[in-house]
Amino acid sequence: MHSVFVLALPDTIAFDLATPIEVLGRVRLPDGGPGYRVQVCGSEPMVDAGPLRLAVDHRLDAIESAGTVIVPGRYDPTAPVPAAALDALRAAAAAGTRIASICVGAFTLAAAGLLDHRRATTHWAAADRFRAAFPAVDVDPAVLYVDTGQFVTSAGATAGVDMCLHLVRRDYGAAVAADASRQAVAPLHRDGGQAQFIVRPGPDATAAGLDPVLRWLEVHAYEDLTLAGIAAEAGLSVRTLNRRFHEQTGHTPMQWVTARRIRRAQELLESTDHGVDRIAHLVGFASPAQFRLQFKRLSGVAPQAYRNTFRAQLPSAGSTSA
Structure with a gap:
């Protein structure tokens, strides 16, 4: 079973946090067993998530045992990231752990230096701020997700679902991903290169x-x-x-x-x-x-x-x- 830790930081976006929990947590393999064990970790035992306060069961050192770490967005993506969280992400990256972000969670990965000189994406509305803050990252705001191997970044909202289904396909193949998409009541596959919906007023x-x-x-x-x-x-x-x-x-x-x-x-x-x-x-x-x-x-x-x-x-x- 693949171990996934979702990183809950202060002011995390609840939708982004819930997406991998629901999509990956419902994956079933052909033998009926679960494909993923999804858990939440954080630098604090209680985390604000907009109007919610969430209890976090695992501390940051739990990331060391993860096969994948997923970083949700935060309501203020430019707010400082706790130093302990950045250190944990860097250590996980150095150990070869796959690390993914949803929406403006890419700001956190970039703050840890994990996206320098790599292609990445984030929510199109935050792309200019992202470029200004992290000029060493090749940000592409016109796609749903970018997979560079160890690091995977996705755009906002439902693009996080697309990215999670992409990870399932990578890990377990098309048939398991198709079943996961049915559980999520989502399209079976939207290619990462598909354009984000961008309003041009x-x-x-x-x-x-x-x-x-x-x-x-x-x-x-x-x-x-x-x-x-x-x-x-x-x-x-x-x-x-x-x-x-x-x-x-x-x-x-x-x-x-x-x-x-x-x-x-x-x-x-x-x-x-x-x-x-x-x-x-x-x-x-x-x-x-x-x-x-x-x-x-x-x-x-x-x-x-x-x-x-x-x-x-x-x-x-x-x-x-x-």
Whole structure:
């Protein structure tokens, strides 16, 4: 069983603290046993967590026995970190322990010097403060999480769930991660490189709004679409469409279409007994092979593995190939 310690610092964000406890704590292996033993440690026996006060069962030296340490964010990420906590994180890193952060917990890892000259992420709204405080870190605020091997950082809120499911996949494989995502009622897999949702206010964003073409794509995403055809529907040049799509969604138009098709395929795999090849055709892929490739890239598992994990029990009606 993999040992995980969640580090509770003063003024910790309760949501961030609860995320690994709930997601990893519910992981079950094929034999029914738990995948993780999740515990909370801190430098103080009682820790403020916004409107809550939490009792902490383990002191910082417990980190020495951890396979993974996860550091939640704090309401004021720029507040000084207790020196004992920084020392414990440095010692854990030196021992080879995997260390992860959720949201602005990356500030704590950076304060310990663990992210210098490494790529990392944090909540997009805190990225400028992070850069100013830690110029030696290569911060990328446009992704959900960054895994550099020993150190893993994630963006805010639900990106912490994505990161935890990514850790499960690393530790135990796709099937266990799929079951964990079902327990968490979360998407099976969102790639770490997927863009954070970033609001870009101002007149330019309003003028360049993509709502009409996005509504059109919701209806027509399963048809034989081309980039030129989408641009014509939007009344834009291909170049302008690509630029505005990337500015507002973080993706190209065809990436957005592919993601919408995969989401629809997941619905069909869960709720129908259609064969995988038929589903590939229904959601707009030119070939089943391309569908399988894109489905595994975005979902982390093959279509049949997804079906086996998520579908409701339906009468069998024909075979489905993976």
